[in-house]
Amino acid sequence: MSFIKAHIETLATSRRNFLLGSAAGLGATALPGFRPALADAHGPTMAWSYRNRSNPYWNAIASGGEAFVKSLGADPEELVHLINEGSSEKSLADVVALLAKTNGNLALAIDANDGPNGRPVVEAVAEAGGYVCTIWNKTADLHPWDFGDNYVAHASWSSVDPADKSARIVFDAMGGKGRVVGLGGIASNPPAIERQQGMMNALKDYPDIELLDYQPANWDTQKAAEVMGSFLTRFGDIDGVICASDTMAFGALEALRGEGLVGQTKVGGYDGTKQAVELILKGEMSTTVDTNPFWAGGALLSLAWHAAIGAFKPSEEPQEHREFFGPSIIISEADAADFKANYIDSTPEYDWTDFWGPTTPAL
Amino acid sequence: MALSDTTSSLAGAPGSGIYREAIVKWAPLLVLLVLIAFFAIMEPRFLSVRNFARIGISSAPALMVAIGVTFIIIMGSIDLSMEGTVSVSAILFAFAFLALGGTLASWAWLAVPMALIAGGFIGFLNGLIHIKLKIPSFMASLAMGFVGTGFALLLTGGDRIRIEDELFRSLLTVRWLNFPIMCYVALLFVLIAWFIQSRTTLGRNFYAVGGGEELAHASGLNVNRVRLMGFMLAGIFYAVGALLAVGRIGIAETATGNNFMFVSITSVVVGGTALWGGIGGVWNTVVGVLIVNVINNGMVVIGLPGWLQDGVLGLLVIAAVVLSTDRKSVSFVK
Numbered sequence: 001m002s003f004i005k006a007h008i009e010t011l012a013t014s015r016r017n018f019l020l021g022s023a024a025g026l027g028a029t030a031l032p033g034f035r036p037a038l039a040d041a042h043g044p045t046m047a048w049s050y051r052n053r054s055n056p057y058w059n060a061i062a063s064g065g066e067a068f069v070k071s072l073g074a075d076p077e078e079l080v081h082l083i084n085e086g087s088s089e090k091s092l093a094d095v096v097a098l099l100a101k102t103n104g105n106l107a108l109a110i111d112a113n114d115g116p117n118g119r120p121v122v123e124a125v126a127e128a129g130g131y132v133c134t135i136w137n138k139t140a141d142l143h144p145w146d147f148g149d150n151y152v153a154h155a156s157w158s159s160v161d162p163a164d165k166s167a168r169i170v171f172d173a174m175g176g177k178g179r180v181v182g183l184g185g186i187a188s189n190p191p192a193i194e195r196q197q198g199m200m201n202a203l204k205d206y207p208d209i210e211l212l213d214y215q216p217a218n219w220d221t222q223k224a225a226e227v228m229g230s231f232l233t234r235f236g237d238i239d240g241v242i243c244a245s246d247t248m249a250f251g252a253l254e255a256l257r258g259e260g261l262v263g264q265t266k267v268g269g270y271d272g273t274k275q276a277v278e279l280i281l282k283g284e285m286s287t288t289v290d291t292n293p294f295w296a297g298g299a300l301l302s303l304a305w306h307a308a309i310g311a312f313k314p315s316e317e318p319q320e321h322r323e324f325f326g327p328s329i330i331i332s333e334a335d336a337a338d339f340k341a342n343y344i345d346s347t348p349e350y351d352w353t354d355f356w357g358p359t360t361p362a363l
Numbered sequence: 364m365a366l367s368d369t370t371s372s373l374a375g376a377p378g379s380g381i382y383r384e385a386i387v388k389w390a391p392l393l394v395l396l397v398l399i400a401f402f403a404i405m406e407p408r409f410l411s412v413r414n415f416a417r418i419g420i421s422s423a424p425a426l427m428v429a430i431g432v433t434f435i436i437i438m439g440s441i442d443l444s445m446e447g448t449v450s451v452s453a454i455l456f457a458f459a460f461l462a463l464g465g466t467l468a469s470w471a472w473l474a475v476p477m478a479l480i481a482g483g484f485i486g487f488l489n490g491l492i493h494i495k496l497k498i499p500s501f502m503a504s505l506a507m508g509f510v511g512t513g514f515a516l517l518l519t520g521g522d523r524i525r526i527e528d529e530l531f532r533s534l535l536t537v538r539w540l541n542f543p544i545m546c547y548v549a550l551l552f553v554l555i556a557w558f559i560q561s562r563t564t565l566g567r568n569f570y571a572v573g574g575g576e577e578l579a580h581a582s583g584l585n586v587n588r589v590r591l592m593g594f595m596l597a598g599i600f601y602a603v604g605a606l607l608a609v610g611r612i613g614i615a616e617t618a619t620g621n622n623f624m625f626v627s628i629t630s631v632v633v634g635g636t637a638l639w640g641g642i643g644g645v646w647n648t649v650v651g652v653l654i655v656n657v658i659n660n661g662m663v664v665i666g667l668p669g670w671l672q673d674g675v676l677g678l679l680v681i682a683a684v685v686l687s688t689d690r691k692s693v694s695f696v697k
Contacts (some may be wrong), residue, residue, distance in 0.1 A: 230663030
């Protein structure tokens with residue numbers, strides 16, 4: 001599993017393979033030149049708009065944003081947090097208010113809360129002359145390249161390919177043969193659909209593995225434990241269970257623990273949570289997938305900020321630099337220790353100008 | 364002569380009346396047996412001891428929560444705070460357990476009574492708000508449930524806390540006669556609840572309040588005090604449910620309380636305890652929880668597709684309520 005090592009090396013050596021596209025004159029030597037401008041009180045206001053900080057995912061996003069602000073030599077508290085608490089109306093109203101306050105001198109990264117809210121947010125920012133990056137929520141017809149430079153980029157995460165790869169880790173741990181069951185998220189959620197699809201794709205290459213059943217457990221630990229118990233009644237011996245989230249993997253694992261089957265039945269999760277990584281190290285789980293929200297929090301804000309100060313011109317970038325899938329890290333037993341050391345026990349040092357460096361293949 | 368007339372009218376009319384009463388009394392159990400027979404015919408493995416143990420594991424935490432709310436429903440009130448109470452109790456237990464040593468073999472066992480006290484205290488607050496501010500129990504408890512969930516989130520910051528002590532986890536991992544210890548713990552608390560219901564003044568007062576609050580009040584009963592005690596008792600049972608839920612999955616988190624509201628209220632009603640109060644009891648709830656969990660387990664065991672399960676569960680619950688509650692005495696439903 002050299003994937004992780006290669007990934008970490010890529011970050012550590014700060015390779016700027018895609019750095020700023022063709023923006024010549026913006027090499028490493030030019031970067032220190034920006035720093036005084038950042039500390040300058042007249043630089044653009046930086047803001048992250050998201051749901052709230054009590055959720056580990058959004059907390060990591062916000063921390064990444066603060067790390068970027070700090071990397072500019074500024075006080076992390078200068079980052080403005082617009083908390084929408086799951087309300088699209090509040091999300092838009094906060095953005096409009098901040099645009100008015102800053103006269104449009106704003107670098108904003110935002111999850112617009114739902115798809116339809118993406119357009120009014122982007123239009124408001126573009127009209128005021130600010131710069132915005134979006135993640136996750138936007139409609140399919142909304143594209144950064146339709147707004148000149150002001151809508152800098154959009155990032156989301158596809159689960160299909162990572163779910164495919166992580167399912168293969170479980171199948172390999174089963175010795176490439178046997179009987180497997182699946183626990184999915186809420187059936188109508190896009191990540192739930194994508195993660196099931198990824199597993200189905202991987203299954204095609206394993207003719208000796210039989211998928212007994214795939215049932216939704218609604219991302220819920222207790223429900224997953226109950227469904228897994230029922231699976232054990234119905235099928236008897238089960239060699240592997242693929243779960244669309246770590247929360248459900250924990251439930252499946254405890255159902256197995258009640259039957260003394262931990263370690264025998266291989267368990268795969270998703271989301272790269274700390275506990276899942278620790279369970280992989282203990283040999284109780286086989287894999288999980290991390291989407292690196294900390295990187296997303298810094299990188300998206302960095303893109304908006306660098307566009308706002310004119311460090312690069314978004315409209316000169318290719319489309320795959322403006323709408324892209326963020327990076328996913330597949331963690332297995334072989335690299336769980338590395339991942340824990342580099343991503344959980346410490347925070348990687350990112351080069352926030354290497355915007356597209358660590359991402360998986362673009363759209 | 365007058366005396367015998369009174370007794371005969373108290374006992375109910377002979378013949379069809381007694382027959383009907385017996386059916387009403389045993390209907391929930393019949394529903395449960397029919398369901399078990401149905402799933403067993405569809406898939407013989409449903410009938411194995413190991414599967415009953417699995418149903419027991421999934422029922423135990425929900426049973427404790429459902430018994431707690433049974434007392435409230437008997438009084439004709441409702442308590443919707445269980446999700447928040449379960450989460451807070453579970454998290455406080457986990458924090459205390461880890462802080463005091465992290466294994467039942469140390470002072471950490473104190474975390475168990477502390478969790479029960481926490482649950483009782485939340486129930487007490489719940490009842491106090493309901494009585495003193497004169498807010499309907501529906502609204503007061505729903506609001507307290509949100510406060511509880513919010514408080515749980517504040518405590519954990521969205522993190523989950525793992526309890527890995529093997530002694531505590533023996534609730535799930537150690538089996539006596541094929542059933543894990545948590546099933547026996549649940550049974551013990553069912554017996555305690557049954558004792559409270561049938562052998563204590565408090566238990567009888569719950570029925571008095573539910574059967575006719577004005578009458579109970581006019582007879583000199585301190586109705587508010589009974590209500591307060593009821594909510595406290597419910598809170599303690601929610602905390603027991605929280606402990607079993609943590610024992611089952613080894614994790615305490617804000618989401619520990621999820622789904623308990625639907626499962627517990629449904630179970631109580633399916634078991635034949637009437638939402639208008641005064642009718643039903645602990646054993647009805649035991650049967651109700653088993654009905655809901657047998658349906659949930661059975662649907663997966665017979666291989667019903669996932670997208671059908673929620674709909675089928677809803678229909679089966681309606682059917683079970685129709686079959687197991689006595690609606691003849693009710694002139695209107697609100």
